[in-house]
């Protein structure tokens with residue numbers, strides 16, 4: 521009998537959430553392997569935005585269920601994901617108004633509290649927002665942001681309480697296969713025999729699966745975030761803001777500070793996940809700051825406090841690769857989250873655990889994210905100009 525039922529490779533939000541659900545709901549013997557520290561990769565640098573605005577049914581269902589878990593984290597998981605319910609505002613240019621309205625209708629049918637705002641209603645939320653170039657807004661009162669590191673470490677701690685073994689500073693060197701079945705994982709401390717293996721190792725996933733002949737179209741790119749401070753005489757922004765017109769997102773933080781990042785897709789700088797520039801570039805700081813001031817002119821006096829960069833694992837259609845790896849029984853993958861995987865991770869772990877143990881992902885059908893979709897030419901087409909919005 522294998523030493524463990526499931527080995528999960530990668531202690532980001534995806535792997536640690538799945539390890540939790542495998543151990544707690546399905547009573548599996550789970551080993552979670554993390555090459556560094558749990559939550560210490562891109563998850564720990566995530567801006568942590570939790571919103572439900574997506575244009576596909578499975579993504580909306582995952583985001584909605586995840587938001588509920590974030591909001592009741594202590595009761596469902598134990599501990600805290602540090603979720604802050606700030607509200608979420610999306611601003612769309614006139615050309616994307618019809619899409620926004622259609623998506624909001626779909627979300628409402630699936631139970632999301634969301635509504636379309638006209639310019640007056642946007643100004644009612646915050647009169648400082650410039651709206652003359654905005655076609656429509658969307659507001660979700662229940663959304664907000666959470667903390668990536670807190671989320672991953674809370675899931676891993678809860679998995680451990682349910683009997684999982686969490687091994688930090690332990691890299692999976694190789695996934696072991698015998699014929700067309702996975703048999704375990706090799707680590708520097710030896711082999712772990714397992715009935716199933718889930719590879720949830722973010723930007724490192726492609727390299728881990730390549731020796732098995734599994735070619736995943738995941739590129740690793742650098743994503744920058746700038747930390748700014750609102751001047752004392754200016755009230756901070758209350759909600760998370762995604763602005764399709766200027767291509768930025770803005771997320772409140774503690775003490776009048778806030779983060780800005782970009783939702784634009786290029787030009788992407790492809791980097792090695794083990795060696796990249798973790799700082800911010802001067803021209804990026806200038807670009808996103810100018811766009812912020814375009815949208816909120818009252819913010820012209822904001823001070824730059826710092827910034828950092830981390831990694832996106834990007835697929836050709838900006839959607840994750842989820843599910844069984846064809847032709848190798850017991851091998852599963854969950855990677856390629858393309859900069860929007862954090863908000864999905866609580867419910868995705870639940871769905872993946874069901875898929876690994878019972879072959880069914882429950883209420884959310886993950887088939888559109890299958891590994892084979894690229895070879896089949898069945899890419900997922902975002903309804904928006906920015907694929908990350910989904």
Ligand SMILES: Cc1cc2nc3c(=O)[nH]c(=O)nc-3n(C[C@H](O)[C@H](O)[C@H](O)COP(=O)(O)OP(=O)(O)OC[C@H]3O[C@@H](n4cnc5c(N)ncnc54)[C@H](O)[C@@H]3O)c2cc1C
Pocket residue numbers: 529530531532533534535536553554555556557558559560561562563564565566567568569570668690691692693720721722723724725728743744745781829830831832854855857858859860861862863864
């Ligand atoms: C700056 C930034 C901002 C973001 N903002 C948002 C946001 O606002 N909202 C949102 O929803 N998403 C956001 N994202 C995306 C989101 O954070 C990621 O999609 C998500 O964290 C991915 O989690 P993961 O667990 O799949 O992968 P990762 O966080 O990449 O974790 C993978 C883990 O696997 C480990 N690992 C790798 N190889 C091995 C090995 N061989 N053996 C053992 N362990 C291994 C790594 O060390 C790492 O800890 C952002 C991402 C970044 C970088």
